[in-house]
Amino acid sequence: MAQVLVSDNQHVTTGQPLVQFDARDQQAALAKAQAGYEQAQAQIIVAQANEAEAAANVVVANSALLQAQQDYQRYHAINQRAISQQSLDSVTATISAAKAKYDAAVQQQNAMQAAITAAQAALAAAKVDVANAQLQLSYTTITAPADGRISQRSVRAGEVEAPGAGLMGLVGDHVWVTANYKETQLPGIKPGDPATVTIDAVPGITFKAHVDSIQAGTGAVFSLLPAQNATGNYVKVIQRVPVKLVFDDDRVAQYNLSPGMSAEPSITLQQ
Structure with a gap:
């Protein structure tokens, strides 16, 4: 018990703090949960930036693939005897390489989108951790449930109180x-x-x-x-x-x- 904030026969109002337990452990847990929440927020920002970069790479790869396909069609439109087999093979290889780069860019974008989903889930979990830490911290302060007067106060600062132990009585005004x-x-x-x-x-x-x-x-x-x-x-x-x-x-x-x-x-x- 860190503090006893009321005395015998004192009148209190609803929500007024009555006693304060040692809250250092709960405060540390809350600080840790808040740090985890901030880290989760940062991870979402990083994941979104990576996804934007991956989306840009998809656009570039798609442009390269379209260009390679147009070159291939243009070569095929020319008289086959006017171009060498080596040139046709080179254009075909360029299309294959562009297609592979495009597929890889799409997969990378999908992976980044999945990373955003995972980061959002981590943020939601971190938010729950913060709420739970705040709840545990609130338990270290006992407040008056109703207007009334304190009676039979038995608690003293510095004591170690057992769970469920009576600390004081509250006689309501009603x-x-x-x-x-x-x-x-x-x-x-x-x-x-x-x-x-x-x-x-x-x-x-x-x-x-x-x-x-x-x-x-x-x-x-x-x-x-x-x-x-x-x-x-x-x-x-x-x-x-x-x-x-x-x-x-x-x-x-x-x-x-x-x-x-x-x-x-x-x-x-x-x-």
Whole structure:
């Protein structure tokens, strides 16, 4: 751990850096990836220049081949007895040589085009390497996922933290009330019903709220040690079901409300 950028009970905003791990390895990896990307870009430029040169060679070779073919046709148009066999053989050899040079130039151009394709693939791979290195570097800075206050900060600069270890808590600014109503009180309660909430920490003030949702199961079902209703156990216990109430009152932000505080809700049933 290189730096701890917040203190206990400090208010933070979404995206604010909380801690900074030693990032030298990740920074070196990013620099290496960026160098590889720049090298891949240079290879594309070289490959494109080579392909342009090869294309020019194809044009030159094609011109030479056309000239040789025209010379051959011109010699053939002349009376065969007016020219020597040696001259005909020379023209024929010139055509063969020009054709060979043209074919070689075309093959070279094709090879350069393939080199461009390979260089483009290498550039794409280098771009992925840079993105991955940037991602790994971003992991060295932990930021706040939401607005809220820091609580139970246990991390200290210079410590070596194990993967998955808790560093601190973050209590979000968005608070709600979980009201555990008896199952016999649930009939008639539905999402959207208006409600009021009084909080012991803010005496004398009643906050407006509404029913957001009703848990699909009793509180006992989702507890760490759920009750076991063994066969023969006929003791009936009224269960409680958590009902989530969300505040509709802007005054909530004025008070230092925290999870675990005592509250007394009241729901107005709608006919």
